[in-house]
Amino acid sequence: MGLAKRQNRRRGGAGRAPIGVGALALLGAAPIAAFAQSATPTASSAPYGVLESAAGLVACAETDLGSLPADAKPTTRYDIVSEKSVARYRVMEELASIGINEAVGETNAIIGQIGFDETGRPLACSRFDVDLRTLKSDEARRDNFLYNNTLETETYPLATFVLRAVERLDGPLTEGQETEFTLVGDLTAHGVTRLVAWNAAALREGDVLTGKAETTFQMPDFQIEPPRVPSVVSLEETVRLEIDITAQATE
Numbered sequence: 290m291g292l293a294k295r296q297n298r299r300r301g302g303a304g305r306a307p308i309g310v311g312a313l314a315l316l317g318a319a320p321i322a323a324f325a326q327s328a329t330p331t332a333s334s335a336p337y338g339v340l341e342s343a344a345g346l347v348a349c350a351e352t353d354l355g356s357l358p359a360d361a362k363p364t365t366r367y368d369i370v371s372e373k374s375v376a377r378y379r380v381m382e383e384l385a386s387i388g389i390n391e392a393v394g395e396t397n398a399i400i401g402q403i404g405f406d407e408t409g410r411p412l413a414c415s416r417f418d419v420d421l422r423t424l425k426s427d428e429a430r431r432d433n434f435l436y437n438n439t440l441e442t443e444t445y446p447l448a449t450f451v452l453r454a455v456e457r458l459d460g461p462l463t464e465g466q467e468t469e470f471t472l473v474g475d476l477t478a479h480g481v482t483r484l485v486a487w488n489a490a491a492l493r494e495g496d497v498l499t500g501k502a503e504t505t506f507q508m509p510d511f512q513i514e515p516p517r518v519p520s521v522v523s524l525e526e527t528v529r530l531e532i533d534i535t536a537q538a539t540e
Contacts, residue, residue: 337486338505343473346453346484347413354447355400358414363404367498367536369417374399374534376419376448381525394426394435403498403536409461411472416451417532421478439516440479448478450485462493472502481511487532496538503531 352358357366377395384390401417422442426432436442451474458470469490476485483506491500508515508526515524 337471337488337503339507339510340473340484340486343454343484343486346473349414349416349451349453349475352414352416354418355402355416357402357404357412357416361404361412361414363412364407365405366539367403367405368539369399369401369403370535370537371397371399374536375532377531377533378424379529379531380527383524392426392428392431394424394432396420396423396425398423399532399534401534401536405461410458411452411455413453413455413474414451416449417534419448420446421448422446434516439513445479448476450477450487451475453484456486462491462498465492465494467492476504476506479511479513483510498536498538499534501531501533503529505529 350358350360357363375395375397376399377393380392382390382392396419398420399417401415403415404412406412421440422436424432424435452472453474454472456471456473458468462468467490469488472487472489474485475482485504485506487502487504489500489502491498506528508528515526
């Protein structure tokens with residue numbers, strides 16, 4: 290079914306403890322059908338980023354953190370293995386002290402589930418959640434400013450992606466063969482939800498699913514105020530998000 294233009298909606302989530310590796314019991318997210326470092330898949334050149342609308346979107350009910358919807362009936366479910374998975378941001382900046390620099394921050398605090406139906410295709414409403422309070426770069430001052438000002442992580446601690454459609458995937462993932470496709474769904478960050486497309490590649494080998502996905506957005510898309518500090522001469526408003534995921538089949 291089609292979807293007219295979506296409106297942004299703000300959602301907060303204060304007061305939650307950071308997601309740790311031990312939170313795998315809560316796994317409930319991974320629309321990106323699991324992408325991981327070890328697979329080293331390559332991203333395609335298909336369009337990705339924030340969308341105004343898309344066709345064939347499935348409506349997803351609200352679920353608990355790290356869980357597929359109660360009415361989801363996956364033939365196979367993969368749980369993200371946090372310690373083998375990474376969520377990462379990249380932003381270009383110009384610093385007064387060193388000039389042009391790429392700021393990179395990442396975290397292993399990512400949990401989720403990816404469901405597959407009887408045809409071997411990813412199920413809509415799979416999801417993943419990332420604890421933004423655990424993002425670390427090579428500069429503690431940058432991280433603290435990010436927590437307290439840019440992302441306001443005490444108010445908006447999580448980034449969440451909920452899968453609503455899969456494009457460029459005509460059949461099931463082939464065992465031992467890397468497959469590229471596009472994931473379309475709702476990305477919520479800083480209290481704002483936008484429809485976003487990710488370029489993704491995944492590899493299924495036995496009970497393990499690995500892969501990676503990437504997308505970009507502009508800071509204003511999520512009502513994020515670019516940092517204004519004396520040490521930063523300029524900052525690109527384009528943010529690149531990358532997800533490297535390893536997931537284990539559980540059923």
